[in-house]
Amino acid sequence: MKNDESLVKVRTKSVRKNQIRLSNERRILAAAVKxxxxFGYQGATTRKIAExxxxxxANLHYYFQTKEQLYRRVLDGIFKDWLAAANTFDECVEPIEALRGYIETKMELSRKRPLESxxxxxxxxxxxxxxxxxxEVTLSAWLDTRVKRITDWINAGRIDALNPRILMFMIWAVTQHFADFESQIRALNQQQNLSDNQFKEAKQQVTRIILKGIGALD
Amino acid sequence: MKNDESLVKVRTKSVRKNQIRLSNERRILAAAVKxxxxFGYQGATTRKIAExxxxxxANLHYYFQTKEQLYRRVLDGIFKDWLAAANTFDECVEPIEALRGYIETKMELSRKRPLESxxxxxxxxxxxxxxxxxxEVTLSAWLDTRVKRITDWINAGRIDALNPRILMFMIWAVTQHFADFESQIRALNQQQNLSDNQFKEAKQQVTRIILKGIGALD
DNA sequence: GTTAATCTTGACCAAACGGTCAAGATTATT
DNA sequence: AATAATCTTGACCGTTTGGTCAAGATTAAC
Known part of the structure; x- marks a missing residue:
């Protein structure tokens, strides 16, 4: 009873207090991502982020005691998105649909959240x-699961014999390139970011070359 | 005559002096690359580089007045390697051999000079x-030249119709991934860097998927 | 209206930064 | 041997960094 009462009180208090806390943490985290x-981890200063x-x-340091703690929180959020992007991959049975969906999702992540990438x-x-x-732990286990599915496709003759890990590396490399090397792509595209149509074309071409390249098409 | 003499003197002096200068510059540049x-540009300190x-x-700053000057020299060297990697591409007539050679060269660059990448x-x-x-200037012109060659292959029906720029982005993305994301690959490979055999397999698989994916192989 | 948390903030600090400088050591020329 | 150029170096400097702190403002509970 006593415990319950105090729990309720704590919770009531927490709800309101947490609104301030959560709202401020979100603002700080959004600024930190930018x-x-x-500027990179070293180039980023707590002054710039607070500004x-x-x-x-000083208020930033009230919510996140150190720059490294803040950075870790940012990385955690990114990691979750990273793993969640595989949902399509897991839901589809057919290799073509699973890989097409995964590549599509990763490309969209690069398009919409390039900062995190x-x-x-x-x-x-x-x-x-x-x-x-x-x-070494989480991502490695995550990868193992997907490697098994790809191996099954190979054994069923649905795609060419290949090293599934290297295939995944290729997909990561190509899709994330459009976020990570955006400034280079822009410099080679008349100083313009890829338009929606250009990006759509890139997405389709990337998907087609990989799927055809592993023998999933034709 | 007078001019010739003084030129010879200057040259004689320069040769010896330049030995010291060049030798020290090389040492500093090699340390700077590491x-x-x-640590990245911001994380790198002139103290660390000198050490x-x-x-x-103070001796480092005698040869390179500012950290930015030193960084520019490092970047210039990398840029030259980047462009030179296309030699094979240019020398071969056949799309299969040209692209295979270019991918191979870029993969070897990633293997042997990951720091620069x-x-x-x-x-x-x-x-x-x-x-x-x-x-915007040099690399853009460089790319235009290669885009033209790829376009010719497309028009001759040697490879599928595609956007040559996106093909080049894919090749860059995949090949450089093995240098840039080495620590991730290592974490997913039992904390071991790719062995020579694993890297050879990756090189072959990357080449095969891309060549087959663009319709250069049957 | 008092109390107790939580939140906000300007002022401050030791450490580390890129860069300078003057004085000495080396080397090459006459 | 003297001179001039280049190279080497410890000591130093103004600025910026991540982080602290004490004092005040705000909010919620009784």
Missing amino acids: IFAG EAGIPK RIWAEEILRGAPLIQHEL | IFAG EAGIPK RIWAEEILRGAPLIQHEL
């Missing part, structure tokens, strides 16, 4: 100092 | 602040 993506969020730096890329570039363990 | 690749080169920081990738990630102009 600044980390634009982007429209709050004093760049933060991820920079973390890996630096040797994944903060997410190495997550890669 | 540190820039490992890696085994010289006092990562420095390039980080510069692009940050929006190419220092090499934007080079991308």
